[in-house]
Amino acid sequence: MRVAFKRAGLIMAMAASAFVAVPATAQAAATAASPAAVCGADGYSYSVVASAPVKFSSGTVAGTVYLMYSSGNGKNCVVTVKTSYTGSATFTTAQLMIQNGNSYVDQGNYTSYAGPVRGSAAGKCVKYWGTINTGPDGQAGINATGGRMSWGNCG
Incomplete structure (x- = not known):
């Protein structure tokens, strides 16, 4: 049970970091071209x-x-x-x-x-x-x- 909990935490951390990086980059590119x-x-x-x-x-x-x-x-x-x-x-x-x-x-x-x-x-x-x-x-x-x-x- 301990191993499963650690794996779940690792997967959550990886998912959270991937989720944050993509929209921030796309938003910065869109904002940069706004006159x-x-x-x-x-x-x-x-x-x-x-x-x-x-x-x-x-x-x-x-x-x-x-x-x-x-x-x-x-x-x-x-x-x-x-x-x-x-x-x-x-x-x-x-x-x-x-x-x-x-x-x-x-x-x-x-x-x-x-x-x-x-x-x-x-x-x-x-x-x-x-x-x-x-x-x-x-x-x-x-x-x-x-x-x-x-x-x-x-x-």
Whole structure:
């Protein structure tokens, strides 16, 4: 009876550790690609003010580029979230351009998103743009693009 009890305890411990590890990893991956979580890593809350599909010339969507705003710090934030090629490091960009001001870009070989890029645009208009390439260098693959290249969200 002593042996059976020890075995049962061991099985319970192994089952509990396996149960905890899987959901924590899946939840972290899902949270990491949330635009609000990505932009909010600076401790402020952001809301989506505009978004656009990032798509290939064929019309196939590879992700979404989000323009967000935080009233807490007065900043805009842009993040490009991949829905295709996730898990593969492909050249991905997020860009925020401020009228008569700075331009902010994050680019690199990312598995789920590019960004955040943040900037203050009080009293100015902004443009936002994102790309997702099918390859790791931004040259050999095919680009999916999206965003707004005209001034908007002025304020």
